[in-house]
Amino acid sequence: MTVRVAVLGAGGVARRHVEVLSSLEGVEVVTVADPERARADTLADLAGARACSSVEEALDAGRPDAAYVCVPPFAHGDPERAVIARGLPMFVEKPVGTDLTVARELADLVAAAGLATATGYHWRCSDVLGEVRERLAAAPAYAASGYWLDKRPPVGWWAHTNRSGGQVVEQLTHVVDLARLLLGEVTEVYAAGVRVPASQPVRAHEGDRGDVDDATVATLRFAGGAVASLTATSLLDLKHRAALHLFSRGLVTEVDETGAAFVGADGRTEVTPTEDPKLVVDREFVEVVRGEREAASAPYAEALRSHAVAWSVAESARTGAPVRLDDVLAPAGVAG
Ligand SMILES: NC(=O)c1ccc[n+]([C@@H]2O[C@H](COP(=O)([O-])OP(=O)(O)OC[C@H]3O[C@@H](n4cnc5c(N)ncnc54)[C@H](O)[C@@H]3O)[C@@H](O)[C@H]2O)c1
Known part of the structure; x- marks a missing residue:
């Protein structure tokens, strides 16, 4: 199974994930979203993916199997809610928020939806x-x-x-x-x-x-x-x-x-x-999405506790x- 990935946020850490994901067998980055469109364009070019200006477009247009949330700490919330609403497995970069309010809400939503997750605690x-x-x-x-x-x-x-x-x-x-x-x-x-x-x-x-x-x-x-x-x-x-x-x-x-x-x-x-643990963290998540592995090393609930x-x-x-x-x-x- 080729795992199709949407990347939300196109900054420094997103580039690293795109490079690692592109090096893995059977993984395709299909969309990259960033409100700063030039950033989305640059990273999408690197990945051979479609650049999007909104999270919704990236999740709907690309028919992804999973999403990476690579936004700064203050921007957590809406991207994850959009991913969870579509029932997609989700990788979230650390920290999962600036405080605990959004992170606790998201942990509850993830648990209620029974979604597979991984986080950037590599x-x-x-x-x-x-x-x-x-x-x-x-x-x-x-x-x-x-x-x-x-x-x-x-x-x-x-x-x-x-x-x-x-x-x-x-x-x-x-x-x-x-x-x-x-x-x-x-x-x-x-x-x-x-x-x-x-x-x-x-x-x-x-x-x-x-x-x-x-x-x-x-x-x-x-x-x-x-x-x-x-x-x-x-x-x-x-x-x-x-x-x-x-x-x-x-x-x-x-x-x-x-x-x-x-x-x-x-x-x-x-x-x-x-x-390199930075490679392993992405491979683990892909294996979870494929059903080849039960859970990632740091699923969302663990990330919330840290x-x-x-x-x-x-x-x-x-x-x-x-x-x-x-x-x-x-x-x-x-x-x-
Ligand atoms: N695990 C690690 O080793 C590691 C390494 C570096 C960064 N990080 C984490 O990754 C996160 C991002 O860091 P960075 O260095 O990539 O920051 P960055 O500022 O380089 O990139 C973040 C990008 O997200 C975009 N963005 C903001 N709101 C968005 C939204 N709602 N939807 C889509 N995109 C949005 C910004 O425009 C920006 O391009 C931080 O929380 C940081 O701690 C983790």
Whole structure:
């Protein structure tokens, strides 16, 4: 079966998915939609697909079997509702929203429709995680440090909390997701953030300073008893580190997008994935659409839970108060 795909949003991450999908056997990108028509045209040309100005046109004209939602955080909602209304399997890029309101609504719609989903939490797709889990089963981690230490991304929406959700929601969320996968559910978070004073000159490449914090430090407690500290910063001129380090009795386990390392008294062992997780995440979704695989590594409901933790960290940094995940995820929780 050839899987026909509609791509909604034609920016940086959509290009990556189009390149990967085009490299897979039996997959055809049939339509690309973006309100910025020139972007849709460029990416559609690359894919040999039809360019569309609206999500509806892309979903109706192309007779797709599945859709990719590759819009910025603030634009989630209408594209997914259109996909769900047509009963199509759906891949959604992370984060699934800026806050929890739309994401919770969409999770309910997906569940009610029984749709197959996948999300852009591709760190889960690294095949080194099998060995990581085995080592952690033998030597459980009681503590962890997570990092997203980077420069500001060049997209205009990023600097504004109401458009990106902020750095924790937009970037550190990959590390949060991995921490949930390896340490279990988070019960409570506490965080603080800081901004460079307005009196400091804006550096040319920083562009729009917006309102996002320049650094956030958080403490997380997990249901199993483990604790973690997470640090995000966009103060740098290059990506310094995006990783999760886990601490067990006699063992440090370092995990990032490119592999894992195990450090103990007998030295350091590094392992790298046999396949790029960014490719695997798309192949998994195609297999789910074809019925060759039961579920993707990070279906929408899982993405919502990781997003809820990231949002709680941002909320704690904003209010100065700890946030309990039970309150956030309860049916009538603080996030509605
Ligand atoms: N998983 C990953 O590794 C990864 C990597 C990069 C980006 N992302 C995520 O992907 C998302 C998009 O990032 P990007 O870098 O591609 O941003 P971008 O700004 O380059 O592209 C987003 C595109 O979506 C379009 N758009 C906005 N509203 C739309 C709508 N309603 N319908 C259709 N298109 C719409 C915009 O015009 C823009 O062209 C972000 O949430 C980002 O966090 C994930």
